[in-house]
Amino acid sequence: xxxxxxxxxxxxxxxxxxxxxxxxxxxxxxxxxxxxxxxxxxxxxxxxxxxxxxxxxxxxxxxxxxxxxxxxxxxxxxxxxxxxxxxxxxxxxxxxxxxxxxxxxxxxxxxxxxxxxxxxxxxxxxxxxxxxxxxxxxxxxxxxxxxxxxxxxxxxxxxxxxxxxxxxxxxxxxxxxxxxxxxxxxxxxxxxxxxxxxxxxxxxxxxxxxxxxxxxxxxxxxxxxxxxxxxxxxxxxxxxxxxxxxxxxxxxxxxxxxxxxxxxxxxxxxxxxxxxxxxxxxxxxxxxxxxxxxxxxxxxxxxxxxxxxxxxxxxxxxxxxxxxxxxxxxxxxxxxxxxxxxxxxxxxxxxxxxxxxxxxxxxxxxxxxxxxxxxxxxxxxxxxxxxxxxxxxxxxxxxxxxxxxxxxxxxxxxxxxxxx
Ligand code: LLP
Numbered sequence: 001x002x003x004x005x006x007x008x009x010x011x012x013x014x015x016x017x018x019x020x021x022x023x024x025x026x027x028x029x030x031x032x033x034x035x036x037x038x039x040x041x042x043x044x045x046x047x048x049x050x051x052x053x054x055x056x057x058x059x060x061x062x063x064x065x066x067x068x069x070x071x072x073x074x075x076x077x078x079x080x081x082x083x084x085x086x087x088x089x090x091x092x093x094x095x096x097x098x099x100x101x102x103x104x105x106x107x108x109x110x111x112x113x114x115x116x117x118x119x120x121x122x123x124x125x126x127x128x129x130x131x132x133x134x135x136x137x138x139x140x141x142x143x144x145x146x147x148x149x150x151x152x153x154x155x156x157x158x159x160x161x162x163x164x165x166x167x168x169x170x171x172x173x174x175x176x177x178x179x180x181x182x183x184x185x186x187x188x189x190x191x192x193x194x195x196x197x198x199x200x201x202x203x204x205x206x207x208x209x210x211x212x213x214x215x216x217x218x219x220x221x222x223x224x225x226x227x228x229x230x231x232x233x234x235x236x237x238x239x240x241x242x243x244x245x246x247x248x249x250x251x252x253x254x255x256x257x258x259x260x261x262x263x264x265x266x267x268x269x270x271x272x273x274x275x276x277x278x279x280x281x282x283x284x285x286x287x288x289x290x291x292x293x294x295x296x297x298x299x300x301x302x303x304x305x306x307x308x309x310x311x312x313x314x315x316x317x318x319x320x321x322x323x324x325x326x327x328x329x330x331x332x333x334x335x336x337x338x339x340x341x342x343x344x345x346x347x348x349x350x351x352x353x354x355x356x357x358x359x360x361x362x363x364x365x366x367x368x369x370x371x372x373x374x375x376x377x378x379x380x381x382x383x384x385x386x387x388x389x390x391x392x393x394x395x396x397x398x399x400x401x402x403x404x405x406x407x408x409x410x411x412x413x414x415x416x417x418x419x420x
Contacts, residue, residue, distance in 0.1 A: 001286045001326075001370045002042070005035035005394075011332040013368055015289065017397040020330045024291050024366050027390050027401060030310035031291040032377050034064075034402075036395040038287035039072050039373075042254065046279060047076070049258035055275040058102050060240045061087040063280030063374040064288070068393045068402035070094035073283070079122070081240070081278040085112040088119060098122075102237065102276065104151070104201070106131075106173055113138040117146055125199045125237065127151045127174055132187050139192035148187055149197035149237060152180045154218035158203030158211045158241065174200065177218060184226045195231045197276070198223055201239030204281060207251040209260045212238060216261060220268050236265065237276035244285040246371045247324045254282055281374040288373020290315055290389070291330065292353075294365045295345070304340045306361055311344025312351040313383040315369060315376050319350040327354045330366035342367065346384050377403075382411050 005016055013020040015033050023033055046057045058079040061070065065087060070080070071094040079100035080091045091101060098119035106127045108116075113135050116124070126132055126148050139146040153174030175183050187195050202215050216238060223233045238261055243251040252260070258277065265275060292310035299305075317323035327342055340361070342354040353369055361367070380388050387406035392399050 001289065002035060002038035004041065005038035005287065006289060006368075006370075008332060013289075013328065013330045015394040015399075018394050018399045020289070020291055020368060021366065023392060023394075023399055024293065024330070026399070027392055028405060029291050029293045029366070030314050030389040032288055032372065032389055032391040033291060033399075034066070034069060034284075034288045034373055034391065034393045036072055036393055039069060039284060040076065042283045042287060043073060043076050043078060045254035046258060046277060046283070049255040050262070050277075053262050053275070054271075054273070055258070055262060055277065056100075058100070058276055058278045059283055060278050060280030061091060062378060064284040064376070065090050065378055066391050066402055067094040068391075068400070069284060070096060072393075079276075081280075082116075082121075085115045088112075088116055088121070092119070102149075102199075102278070104199075104278070108134075110134055110138050113146070114142060117142050117144055121147075123147045123149050123196055123235075123237075125149050125151050126187070129175075129183060129186060132183070132190060132193065136190040136192045145192050145194045147196045148193050149195075149199045149235070150175050150180060150183055150187065151199050151201065152219060152222060153177055154200050154202065154215040156202055156211050156214040156218065158206045177222070180222055181225050181229065184231055185229055188229075188231050195233070197235035197237055198226075198233050199237030199239060199276070201278065202241060204241045205243040206241045207243040207249050209252050209257055212241075212257070212261055213264050216264055217268070220265070220270055223270070223273075233273065235274040235276055236270065237278065240278040240280050240282075242279060242282040244282055244371060244374075247326065251282075254279075283374075285371050285374035288371075288376060290369040290372040290376060292367050292369060294361050294363050294367065296363055297340075297361065304338055306340040306342045306359060306367075308342055308344060308353065308367060310353060310369065310389070311346040311384070311386065312348065312353075313346060313381045313386050314344070314389050315353060315372055316379045316381070317375060318353050319348075320379075325354060325372060326370040327357050327359070328368045328370060329359065329361065330368055333360040333365075335360040335362075346386070382406075385411055387411060
């Protein structure tokens, strides 16, 4: 977690200047809490390293789409990377601009394309030939030319979890490297498309720089070929994916990563092209914590369980990817620690948040599940008819509710029973 934003004062976890105990009392648990300072700091790390270069940051909305979070980035001048018209609506509602937005995703519908075209997005990151045809038709009907980039699959090993590795031949994403040149030629021949760039995304939670440099090399090789065919590639979009520290990972710092990528592109003689970054996790992951309260302690023969009020529906990452999130006491205790599996109340054995954790806890105690700002709330569900958590943003001494806790009646408000 961002060390400046999350720290202990008098043995109590604070988010900036606000005690996590008071946050839990005021807003209830489970509760997502974000630090505006940590979001700002992470954004600046990207922006400062891009300063004076032709480079732009597009926040990957999927990692955290709360309007207040998006608005913090919009105020800082960020662009956005969206994957649905729902995310487009969110960035517009949050003060973001369509003209600073790229539209990614492997399955955009024609309706979504039309909305994005009408809104004036900067670029469609297209992933297949059928999608090129569909976009061309949509643009023709709208009397416009759609700006396109092809997501090329550079087939590099991002050395990350298979579920979040996306740049291999075996993944569903992108245009195969070997087909890319011919696909660009097809795009260039379509009347209502304008080729403007090239993009890739090789995976997420990547903790080394070298896979990026490999991917950049592959893209630039291709750009050189495509330009001999007559197209103009104005920008190179290197995707998102820089990892964060959940446990003992040691990713490069953001500035080092950005400078390495930009330096590499320059060294290859492509400094005239604009470079796009699409970071998600590294902007928001360590800017958020999920607060939860211990309901019961259940000692067992093989395991002790700490049953808490957050569950897999609130934070899916452990259940989905066996992801590790540090779990810390909100109030430090001198009592003897025991080993617990921290689990939720959902009726699934997969409903765990942390395994084999040394904790000194009693029922009623609060815990903080760290690094929960990315792919946390956005992946939450209503499984077991559990209302989704509230979200709060802390800005120095002030905490603001930025999403109300759902109420049970909202969960089935759109449902109906048969008349007879
Ligand atoms: N751009 C594209 C096209 C993407 O598909 C993604 C993430 C990003 C940018 C942002 O990547 P980031 O900087 O956040 O790594 N739910 C998984 C992560 C899935 C990532 C999918 N794509 C998790 O919780 O680990």
